[in-house]
Amino acid sequence: MALWERYHTPRTVADALACLARYDGRARLIAGGTDLLIDMQHVENGEHPLAALVDVTTISEMTKVSAQNGWLRVGAAVTHTSIVKSSLVEKYATCLVESCGVVGGLQVRNVATLGGNVAHALPAGDGTTSLVALGADAEVAWKNGLREWLPITQIFRGPGVSALDSRQDVLVGFRFRCSRDGEASAFKRIMRPQGVALPILGCAVWVQLDEDRRVLKDLRICISPVDRVPVLATEVENALRGREISEALVREVASAARDKLHPRASKYRASAEYRSHMIETLLNQVLPLAIERARSGIARAEGVGLG
């Protein structure tokens, strides 16, 4: 079934907005299209062929990765492969490479974009989980042409529902502070070999150590899915913030998190109890990994490609 009629490749965000406006809700944005086209064809059964797709991967400001003044900027149309291969991202946001590196297979990562992952607004999107832990902001171009930076968590409204309407708004890109000396991040997830390729649980951690590298000065943890939208695990963060690092502390906090956070069961993915155990398992793995990276200053992404 033809799923769309016209295919547009605007060169600027303004052109994209104008193009969408022209179709007045009968066109949608496409980036990699690896989720969108499958949804249109198999979930929506191609019931409503779109008048047009508006491809944002030809907009140069949306396909760049750049570091400036201590901030890393990643365009929304940057592919997962580009992120995985970016030495800038690996150095300044290791967890983002690790999460983008386990999405799909190679062919999908070659076209699927970080913006697409976020726009899909899944409670456990891999790239999303890391962006939340990195404390990222997202830049949105609203239909009226206004540009706005929003904290990433404000993008999500519910499972699969974002604040943006892909028939009129454009998600332009992301920014977050580059990890500096004594700071680092890490991401891991638990999958099962059956059924849909959504994580049972993903966990991204960003840590900031004190000068002696003994105390957790600050940190952000995103464990997903534990809620209808990606959220920071504030309670867990609070239990660690300002504390002196020890194996026992990590174990104790991980164990407490297992009992405190209440992930739900989801059909053909995981029981609630299993997810609780995985919270402990992941924290026990990801926290020490991030801390080790912050201490050593060496951050090499792990596990890329075989998620």
Next chain:
Amino acid sequence: MTELRLNINGVDHDLDVSESLTLAALLRQELGLTGTKIGCDEAECGICTVHVDGIPVDSCIYPAFKAQGRSVRTVEGLACRAASDEEQLHPLQREFINHCAVQCGFCTPGLMMTAAALLDENPEPEDRDIKVALKDTYCRCTGYTSVLRAIHSAGRVMRGEEPLPPGEPEVVTPLKSIGHSELVPDIVDRVTGRAKYTDDYSFPGMVFARTLRSAHPHAIVRHIDTSRARALPGVLAVLTRADVPGENAHGIVTLDWPVLVGENEVARYTGDAIALVAAGTADIAEQALRLIDVEYEPLPVVADPVYAHSPDAPLVHAGREGGNLLKHIKVRHGDLQRGFDEADVVVERTYRTPIIEHAFLEPECAIGVPPGLDDEHQKLTIYVGSQIPYQDRNQVARAMDLPDEQVRVRGTLIGGGFGGKEDIAGQIHVAMLADALQRPVKLLYSRQESLLFHPKRHATVIRIRTGARRDGRLTAVEAELYGDGGAYASLSDKVMTRATTHATGPYDVPHAKIDCYAMYTNNPPAGAFRGFGVTQSAFAVEQNMDLIAEELGMDPIELRHINAQKVGVVTATGQKLRDSVGLLETIRICDEDLRGKVNGNFRWGWREGDLAWGWGVACAYKNTGLGGGAPDKSAAEVEAFDDGTVEVRTSSADMGQGLVAVLAQCAAEELGLPYRQVRVLLSDTDLTPDGGPTTASRQTFMSGNAVRHAAIGLRDALSSVLSEEHDRPPDLLRFEEGLVRVNGSSVSFGDAVRLARSQGIPTRIQHEYWGPKTQPLGTGGDMHFAFSYATQIALVSVDINTGVVHCEKIISATDVGRAINPMLLQGQIEGGIVMALGNALTESFIVEDGVPWSTLLARYKMPSIKHTPEIVSHLVEDPAIEGPYGAKGVGEIPSINTMPAITNAIYNAIGVRVFSLPVDQDALLLALRHGETEVHSAWHDVRETKQQV
């Protein structure tokens, strides 16, 4: 229409095409580059991979206009032309051939394109790099071991090093042709994209069809209104039940499956066909389906075989004698009570196996061509990749109310079958549409429709009680099996009979009572699937064996050794085994490989950090041939030509296993011809005699024998002519190297043929080979004429923090009688093992109250290259007296014992036994945390809870 500028395989194109095309559709439909295959339309299977500016992408969901101004490379662009215009294969193409990494060939373009991009970027990849690159490019045939090796080898060639030698298994001394790893003749076509599968054919005036299927798993169809669909511009025909010219039924064993469900008839599963639409394009046909209004009266659903057997279950086939009980199958052997009285230990457990989907990478496709289209089509012709062409012809003829002879079925290449292309899919439907429109009609199923429609592996519930003496001798087996046959009979009777008769395992069991209930339900029909019921019962049998061993404190290999079938043993069906029982040798070889070098330091399970490791063993046997008293025959003909070549013809199907090579080798062997002088024509009901169904691991044995005997007949005919001509007794003639030697002089084979022809001696010999007679179950005697045997040992790791299980290694030994083509045979073993690994760890086709949940390939994960374990496969050649050169079947035996080997290994690793498949890491971890030793739930049992955050 807008201009699309692309460079495709080095050639610039300015195309005026629709903007709504995907890249795959553009390549296949607009440009005729059909080497790029579509397997799922979901970016799941990866076989549609092409390069855009050197980057591999899934072309099935890549908008063609996304590639505007870029370079696209497809499989057709892999090879290059030398100055002499000779085709120079890419190193990947050559090494895929050399390492036998091509079976059905349907996924091959995708594998090679993905690998080509990898090698361009990383000329010296490690195993891990290859697994990362090819993780989402599936192959259902090879098991990936040969693919890995081929890619490494191609990398070496591209770096200017020597290629890797093919990993040929050790075999007994080869004959002239038998025992050599000859290449499948069309192998170059399969690596260049030239090989044509059904959807790659096109005929003048061809139109496209789609099928409307039932909206309910069980409902009376009250009214069908097609008027809106007929009115849609571009729609050429809408057919319903009233348009079926002949009998409205098909079925391989029982004619209980309607061609189309009509008004006031019952739809019995969600794959039942209600109406057919043909239109100028597949898109219009698809749109028209949505305009057909059907009123249903839903009926209560029978969703479970055990429930189906209860008196209050609704009837799936109302009025049928026997109700939902499709078949009660019984094995009675010895005196069960006495057997259990003699037992010192008895174990009893219940096992569950799920519905399994074949997921052959080529979805079903059929093309109907009306009589008189051109010289080649004098009668109604069906193009289809089918495992049973003659039965297709009969079923089409019956539904079309035509004599069999007025229908021709022409088999195309088959992109994988595994048992799933035995039943009728679109064959009758395209016949009806072609007849109605007098135009060629193509009916291609989408992946999603294929998932919904075709028969699957039976889900089973198996309770089994096993008794043994303190010395390890088995005394009795009692078992009760339930098989979910789904809505229609298909091959349920046969499949579940095989599950029942093999439920003692390959052991000497003096007393047995086994009852199996094959049930009708409103689930998708279940039918043939590699392993044919034995895969299910072996899962139960072989875990009970380990439970017995544990009770006895005995080594599990030792227990199997003590009880292994050998010549002289009488099976539970009363068959005395007389020859070719190589089980003990397979056990010995695996044992030797496992712990021959460890000097008593061997442990079945151990811990290393957070990983628990375990080895697990399981044995298997599987019949070759139909057996059970069914007349089993195969016909083949061999024709010799003046140019010294020979053509072998039989309707048997090659779905990737390499039958073409095996048959050519049989003819070459008998006629002393170089292999390349033998051509093989398969699967054409007008040109090839009936080779019978390609099922039950039977074709090497059956068609191999038919070809062998036909070739001997031809040789005898030529001998008699030459012996007269040279005045020498025929037994002094030697057929070798394409010559016939007579006392120091020789004539070429072609000259011998010419001479025979000049004397009016026929040089086309047909032979109908009848397999040794077998007996129906319950009558004693030989139920089967041969069995293959195997032992497998699996190594698994279990992460004790997550429950995640990996199968790291499989040691396998398989008694195949005789390896006619060792590399092809090894490919069957590796592929069979990985397929069964999927049954154990990744696969379950989920149906909820009659409605499939597994409606997308994204919801049905088969093993990917990342799951592929190291496979060490040994061959045992204990010749079958009746088999051609001693050969017996190999197609199914590798898929039988992998599952229990893996679950036994899991138990040895962590002390938790898995009774239901596929293994659920969730349940496994919780069992570990709660100190439980048995898991009776599987992945598909993981449900939502009401609890919200």
